[in-house]
Each structure stands twice: as structure tokens, then as C-alpha cells.
Amino acid sequence: MSHATDPEEFRREVRAFLAAHLPADWAGIPGLPETEREPFLERWRSLLLENRYLAPTWPHDLGGAGLEELRANILEVEFAERGVPLAPRPSDFFGFSLIGPTIMHWGTPEQKEFFLGRIISGEHQWAQGYSEPEAGSDLFSLRTKGRLENGEWILDGQKVWQTAGDTANWIFVLTRTEPEAPKAKGLSLLLVPIDQPGVDVRPIRTMTGEAEFCEVYFTDARTDAANIIGPRGEGAKVALTLLGYERGANSQHVLYRQELNRMAELAAENGAIHDDAIRQRFAWASSKVELLRLLGDKALEGASAGAAPGPESSIFKLYDSEYHARATELAVDILGLSALTTWGDGPVTALGAEPWGAPNSTASWQAVYLRARAATIYGGSSQIQRNTLAERVLGLPREPKAAIS
Secondary structure (H helix, E strand, O other): OOOOOOHHHHHHHHHHHHHHHOOOOOOOHHHOOHHHHHHHHHHHHHHHHHOOOOOOOOOHHHOOOOOOHHHHHHHHHHHHHHOOOOOOOOOHHHHHHHHHHHHHHHOOHHHHHHHHHHHHHOOOOEEEEOOEOOEOOOHHHOOOEEEEEOOEEEEEEEEEEEEOOOOOOEEEEEEEOOOOOOHHHHEEEEEEEOOOOOEEEEEEOOOOOOOOEEEEEEEEEEEEOOOEEOOOOEHHHHHHHHHHHHOOOOOHHHHHHHHHHHHHHHHHHHOHHHOHHHHHHHHHHHHHHHHHHHHHHHHHHHHHOOOOOOOOHHHHHHHHHHHHHHHHHHHHHHHHHHHHOOOOOOOOOOOOOOOOOOOOOHHHHHHHHHHHHHHOOOOOOHHHHHHHHHHHHOOOOOOOOOOOO
């Protein structure tokens, strides 16, 4: 399926597609009975694949829609407004937005031919293997090792706080392949099949009572020698390219606006809307959502001009996570003492803002509040983001390292 090239005509096309394929009384994914959500998402993914809405910025000859950044942003915003995903499976984000673009940037022709089509089709479902127990924000101190023997990489180590590992069948692993090289100089990015005896995926139950994260153990796990992205020992550069895609601005402001609207409904129901302090905090939150929209527009402008993701993406990551932590505190304060009880349906999403149609229950808001604490850590902590902005954007002196005796 080809798509209109004029942005406003394309917007009308997307709206017509959504109107044709969603019920008139559509209330978002949360409006479906829980048992019907996964089957709907699988059907929805097939429909997106058929109409070339999956991986919208990927080239047409690789199975994508071939959209430039402006039309891709229109598509994402329109889908978010109607409460349907562009990445229906938990692993789709890692394939379409992270490892896929990284393979396009760094991969060989053979790697592109083998991996990219399988990401689109859903045959390969990806997970990310970066953080370790002693290498989270200080990623380049990681200890997972890879050695090359008889045409295969053999991996030993552990990754943690990993999303979608329990549904994925491939994982991209930042690995130390040059043990004698200092820190960031000895890393490589390897692509590793999960379905093998040497890979053990263990869910981690968090304080929400759910297991949205995993830890992954590698014990003589194997992957073909050709499954290295970029030059050997240059994995730090490849990893930073990928992280730039991870932190890029998108339609997140739409979800935050929907979440604020749900909070306003909650405050109107229990009378908190008449509290001047609550109203002031609503004004603060609304201004920050607008700021996130403007940051997204600026990032879109740069991407449309061909600029690669850079350290400026740390600005969005910092504002995004810090905003959501404070906004969910507002939600809990609106609930008041009832926030100490748990009733109603739980959350719909694993991470981030709850979408349009999500329940205004204490079970939902409690989970979102707790997850928002973690958002200031995963993907690079707020402290690390501030260091990145200070050193790589503002050009300030690097933070001195403590001497170790």
C-alpha cells in the first residue's frame, strides 16, 4: 500500500484507516475485556503489516512505509489519539525503533537482508541486553564477556532490568570482547538467539507485584561470528547510536495529556478539583506536557533535516521521566487516603503513561506511580542525563574521577 505524500492528505488517510477498522464505540485497548486484548493486538499487527504501517520510517524495499519524519510523526500522534499502538507486541519497540535502525546504520548488507525482514514479519522478537548488576547508568563498566572460538562468539555473564525478554527470541547484547582494552574501548554489540541452552531468562517481580522486567544469564551461549554489529571493539559507538533512537521524542505528550484528562476527571469526582493547591499543580503539569510537545517538535525538525540522534536526546529523557514522577504524585494526592487501598482494574501498559480509556482505579494509579519512580533510573538515570548534557552539550569540564587507592 502506498501512502499520500502531502502531510495533511496523509493525516486524512490515517484517520480514514482508523475509522474504517475501529468500532464506532472504541474506547481504547483498556475498554476491551482483558481476555480479548492479546488476540486484538495480534489481529491489529497483521492489519498494520498488510497496510504498511509497521516500521513507518523504514525504507519501502525493507518492508516499511518509507515515511519521512513528518508523516511518521503524524501517524504516531493519530494512533495515540485513538488509543491504538503502532508496535502491538511488547518486543516490537526494540525491533522497529532500536536494533532495526541500528542495523540499518551499522550493519552489513547480509545482516540487513537476514534480520530486517524478520523484524517486520514478527519472526524475530527482540529484547535489549545492556544493563548489568554493576553496570547500569555506568554502562561501559559492564562485565559480560564474549570470546571468538571456531566461528562463534561464546558469551558468559548477566544482564538485568531487561524488558520483554520473556517474550523475545533474540537479544542484542553489549559485550566485552577485548578484555585488555580500557572500559568503553573493548565492547562489541552481538546479536544472540535466546532459544538455546546457554540463555536463561528469569522474570523479576517488582514492587508493583508484576514482573515487567527480566534478568538474563549467559553460560557458554553461542551466536555466529557474523552476528556482530559494527566493528569489533567499537560497540560503545554502536551502543550510543542505539540509545539515541531509544531517547528520541515521539508522541509521548499525547499520552501524558490523556493521563492528565483522566486525573482531572478523578479530581472532579472526589472534589479535589476545588483545592487551589491541586489546581496549581495541574497548571504546572499542563505546562510541562506542552513543553514536552515542543521538545518533540524540535527533535522532529532536526530529524526531518537529516540530523542523527545526539546527546540532546538526554533533554527529552530527563524532562520526560522527571515530569511523570511528579505528575503521578499529583494523582496519588488527588486520591487522598483512598490511595492506601487497592480496588478496581489494574494498569494496561507495562511502562509509561496509561492510555486513553484506562481505569481511574486506585490499582491503576498505584502501579503507574510506582513505575514512574523507576523511569528516572532506567534508560540512563537523571543524574547521568545531567552529566551528558553538561559535558557533551554545554561543553563543561568532565566530572573528575575519584582516585582509588
